[in-house]
Amino acid sequence: MPVPPCDISRGEFCTFQNIPLETYLKLKQHKAAPEEYRVPGTKLERITPAAYRAWLTMSKQPGSKAAEILYKAIAARRRGLLSLKSPNHPMNLLNARGHSESESVYCVARPTAARGCVCLARTSP
Numbered sequence: 001m002p003v004p005p006c007d008i009s010r011g012e013f014c015t016f017q018n019i020p021l022e023t024y025l026k027l028k029q030h031k032a033a034p035e036e037y038r039v040p041g042t043k044l045e046r047i048t049p050a051a052y053r054a055w056l057t058m059s060k061q062p063g064s065k066a067a068e069i070l071y072k073a074i075a076a077r078r079r080g081l082l083s084l085k086s087p088n089h090p091m092n093l094l095n096a097r098g099h100s101e102s103e104s105v106y107c108v109a110r111p112t113a114a115r116g117c118v119c120l121a122r123t124s125p
Contacts, residue, residue: 003053007046010036023073032058032066 027033034055
C-alpha cells in the first residue's frame with residue numbers, strides 16, 4: 001500500500017498495516033513504532049508520511065525489533081484462526097451440543113454417557 005500523502009493517526013496507521021492497536025502499542029513500547037508528533041494545543045498524535053516511510057524501511061529489515069513483533073503478531077493471529085477451525089475448540093464443542101452461536105452459555109463439564117451437557121446460562125450484569 002502506498003504511503004498516504006498527509007499525516008495519519010494511530011488508528012489509520014493500524015488500518016493501513018492491518019495490525020491491531022495492541023500490536024502498535026507493543027511496537028511503541030519497544031521503541032519500534034513510527035515517530036509521532038503532538039499537534040500543538042491538542043492531545044492528538046499524528047504520524048507524518050516521512051516517519052511512515054522510515055518505519056516501513058526499518059520494519060522490512062531482517063532482525064529488526066519491529067519485524068520480530070510483527071512476525072509474532074501474524075503467527076499468533078494465524079494460530080488463533082486455526083484454533084477456531086479445530087473441532088475441539090470450545091465454541092465448536094458448544095455448537096456440536098446444540099447451542100446456537102447467539103446463545104450466551106458456557107459448559108462447565110464435558111458430557112459423558114451418563115450425564116449430558118452441563119451448561120449454565122450467562123447472566124447480564
